[in-house]
Amino acid sequence: MALIEIKNLTYTYPGGSKPSIDDVSFxxxxxxxxxxxxxxxxxxxTLCRCFNGLVPHFYQGxxxxxxxxxxxxxxxxxxCELAKHxxxxxxxxxxxxxxxxxxxxxxxxxxxxxxxxxxxxKKVDWALHQTGIYDIRERSPHxxxxxxxxxxxxxxxxxxxxxxxxxxxxxxxxxxxSAEKIFEVIYRLNREQGITVVLVEHRLDLTAKYxxxxxxxxxxxxxxxxxxxDVLCNQETRLIGVGIPKATLLYEMLKKEDFSLGNKPPLDxxxxxDQILEALK
Amino acid sequence: MSVFDGLKFRRVNSLIHNLDPRIKFVYVIGxxxxxxLFLQIIPLLALFVLQLPFVFLARVQRQWxxxxxxxAFLASFIFLINIATNFFVGGYTLTPEVVESAAAxxxxxxxxxxxxxxxxxxxxxxxxxxxxxxxxVPYEFAFAFTTAVRFVPxxxxxxxxxxxxxxxxxxxxxxxxxxxxxxxxxxxxxxxIVSAIxxxxxxxxxxxxxxxxxxxxxxxxxxxxxxRGDYVLLGITVAILAGAIYTYFFVSIPTIVNLL
Numbered sequence: 001m002a003l004i005e006i007k008n009l010t011y012t013y014p015g016g017s018k019p020s021i022d023d024v025s026f027x028x029x030x031x032x033x034x035x036x037x038x039x040x041x042x043x044x045x046t047l048c049r050c051f052n053g054l055v056p057h058f059y060q061g062x063x064x065x066x067x068x069x070x071x072x073x074x075x076x077x078x079x080c081e082l083a084k085h086x087x088x089x090x091x092x093x094x095x096x097x098x099x100x101x102x103x104x105x106x107x108x109x110x111x112x113x114x115x116x117x118x119x120x121x122k123k124v125d126w127a128l129h130q131t132g133i134y135d136i137r138e139r140s141p142h143x144x145x146x147x148x149x150x151x152x153x154x155x156x157x158x159x160x161x162x163x164x165x166x167x168x169x170x171x172x173x174x175x176x177x178s179a180e181k182i183f184e185v186i187y188r189l190n191r192e193q194g195i196t197v198v199l200v201e202h203r204l205d206l207t208a209k210y211x212x213x214x215x216x217x218x219x220x221x222x223x224x225x226x227x228x229x230d231v232l233c234n235q236e237t238r239l240i241g242v243g244i245p246k247a248t249l250l251y252e253m254l255k256k257e258d259f260s261l262g263n264k265p266p267l268d269x270x271x272x273x274d275q276i277l278e279a280l281k
Numbered sequence: 282m283s284v285f286d287g288l289k290f291r292r293v294n295s296l297i298h299n300l301d302p303r304i305k306f307v308y309v310i311g312x313x314x315x316x317x318l319f320l321q322i323i324p325l326l327a328l329f330v331l332q333l334p335f336v337f338l339a340r341v342q343r344q345w346x347x348x349x350x351x352x353a354f355l356a357s358f359i360f361l362i363n364i365a366t367n368f369f370v371g372g373y374t375l376t377p378e379v380v381e382s383a384a385a386x387x388x389x390x391x392x393x394x395x396x397x398x399x400x401x402x403x404x405x406x407x408x409x410x411x412x413x414x415x416x417x418v419p420y421e422f423a424f425a426f427t428t429a430v431r432f433v434p435x436x437x438x439x440x441x442x443x444x445x446x447x448x449x450x451x452x453x454x455x456x457x458x459x460x461x462x463x464x465x466x467x468x469x470x471x472x473x474i475v476s477a478i479x480x481x482x483x484x485x486x487x488x489x490x491x492x493x494x495x496x497x498x499x500x501x502x503x504x505x506x507x508x509r510g511d512y513v514l515l516g517i518t519v520a521i522l523a524g525a526i527y528t529y530f531f532v533s534i535p536t537i538v539n540l541l
Contacts, residue, residue, distance in 0.1 A: 049486075058489055083492035094435060095480050096487035098428045100407040107502035109491035114500050124502065142434045156491065 002027035009065035020046040022220035036200045038217035044200045048168045052086040053079040087157025089167040093149035103137040106156045127159035147178030166198045205245045208267040229265045247272040297339035297403045302412040304511045311518040312396040315525035321534045322385040341402045348398040360387040377538045406430040
């Protein structure tokens with residue numbers, strides 16, 4: 001059975017005139033690295049809120065369809081029960097840290113669940129090491145950089161040992177270099193710890209190479225879905241206004257000029273460079 | 282913003298900072314009671330001097346002096362009022378006794394300020410929240426307290442940004458009379474409040490996502506427990522109180538005027 005299964009989901013915010021999510025169905029398997037992209041206001045964030053039950057429990061509104069995450073029906077279970085299975089990381093790192101020290105913030109979820117101090121300590125230290133912020137664990141959130149803050153946010157959901165980590169544009173407040181570091185942390189968690197990752201992101205240049213499942217949304221619906229290379233080479237993707245990786249674009253231009261490059265469209269500049277070097281030999 | 286600088290707690294690792302905030306609070310209350318027992322200048326002077334070692338052990342002399350300087354206005358006010366009432370009530374004569382009792386009243390106030398400032402300068406908000414929690418204050422209150430402290434610098438920064446943005450659009454904050462100046466701040470306050478509300482919604486969402494309210498008995502990563510230093514401080518507090526009460530009942534305290 002799939003880890004996340006959504007069937008004919010339609011949701012309208014209270015007071016909304018048209019649905020933010022309109023008849024969406026898809027499956028996410030365990031261990032996948034899923035990338036969700038699409039123009040602003042296409043329902044990506046709303047979809048993220050569905051994964052841990054913030055929609056409909058926190059936001060109310062009208063919901064239809066079925067949604068099951070880790071075998072739990074999110075319409076019937078509260079967010080705090082789902083928090084053990086789904087970790088949600090938000091866009092603004094500042095507004096998701098509430099404690100006066102980083103360590104305490106990472107422990108926040110575990111404290112809520114009522115874990116014993118010894119176990120908590122072990123999990124907190126593990127999460128801090130995984131995200132590379134162990135050395136700054138006693139600092140206060142406003143003393144550290146945005147990139148570090150976002151890593152704290154990741155650590156704090158990681159400490160709960162969730163099956164799925166959902167990240168809603170986690171790098172939109174960060175520069176490219178810190179963003180890249182965040183993506184590397186996420187990718188490592190996916191590969192080494194086997195955690196399923198759902199990443200909502202515009203920067204496909206940096207992220208497409210990590211994903212093995214790409215979903216393109218537009219106006220509350222899923223327009224395209226599948227293997228990233230296929231989706232990104234599809235002409236329809238371009239019309240929606242998705243930032244296709246430059247390497248993929250260049251590949252297609254060269255292809256059009258009958259440059260023989262092999263049949264696998266590249267997702268980042270390194271892959272493309274390899275292909276060009278191969279062709280020039 | 283300089284106004285908020287005082288609210289930023291500086292983490293210092295010292296003997297006094299590491300003491301249990303609950304015991305520190307008991308100490309402050311002890312000094313408070315001892316101070317209220319006396320109206321004579323000599324015991325108050327003793328209480329004042331008694332607290333200096335704490336200030337130096339905690340290495341907060343500079344901030345401590347600043348807080349005393351802040352109290353200077355009120356202290357001189359107390360001094361003058363005391364002198365004035367004694368002068369008018371006591372038949373328009375200014376005796377050395379009058380000056381001394383006014384000075385004692387002022388010193389009493391200074392000792393109170395001194396002890397409370399040592400407490401707040403050496404207790405991290407984190408510790409204070411923890412102490413609240415372990416004193417069976419409902420967790421929601423303790424959480425509200427620490428979160429408020431956490432967001433003071435964030436909101437201060439935001440206020441500055443909004444002020445700069447509105448100034449860039451031609452808002453003149455320092456123009457006109459007092460009433461006009463207060464009105465000038467409305468275009469700063471409204472966006473600040475709106476964004477604070479929005480921020481609080483995001484915070485609620487993040488808390489909810491991290492299992493807020495999952496179980497009744499919440500645990501805590503840290504726990505306050507008493508160490509040797511705390512027992513020593515407790516002993517000092519008891520000694521000060523006992524000494525103060527003994528002196529109050531059994532020792533006739535000379536005034537400085539008498540001594541001279």
